Amino acid sequence: MDYFIVFITTVAGLYFHWWLYVRIKRWMDRDLALSLAGGDAHKRAYMLQRLQEAQASGVKRRDLARWLQRAADEYVASTAQQL
Numbered sequence: 789m790d791y792f793i794v795f796i797t798t799v800a801g802l803y804f805h806w807w808l809y810v811r812i813k814r815w816m817d818r819d820l821a822l823s824l825a826g827g828d829a830h831k832r833a834y835m836l837q838r839l840q841e842a843q844a845s846g847v848k849r850r851d852l853a854r855w856l857q858r859a860a861d862e863y864v865a866s867t868a869q870q871l
Contacts, residue, residue, distance in 0.1 A: 821836055822836070842855050842856065
């Protein structure tokens with residue numbers, strides 16, 4: 789019975805650490821996208837949408853900052869053309 793308790797506690801602890809790690813990665817990616825957007829509400833929505841596109845297309849985390857920076861630059865270019 790003691791081994792069962794230790795096993796369940798260990799599995800629960802490992803799952804919790806994995807869950808926390810995944811959540812922190814998501815928060816960091818979201819914060820990166822929002823920091824590139826600044827205070828503009830429309831750009832914030834645009835950057836969050838582009839973050840979802842990057843995640844769906846499988847952009848690696850090491851390339852995500854560069855990918856999002858290009859997306860932010862494209863937003864600036866597209867708004868400059870509209871003016």
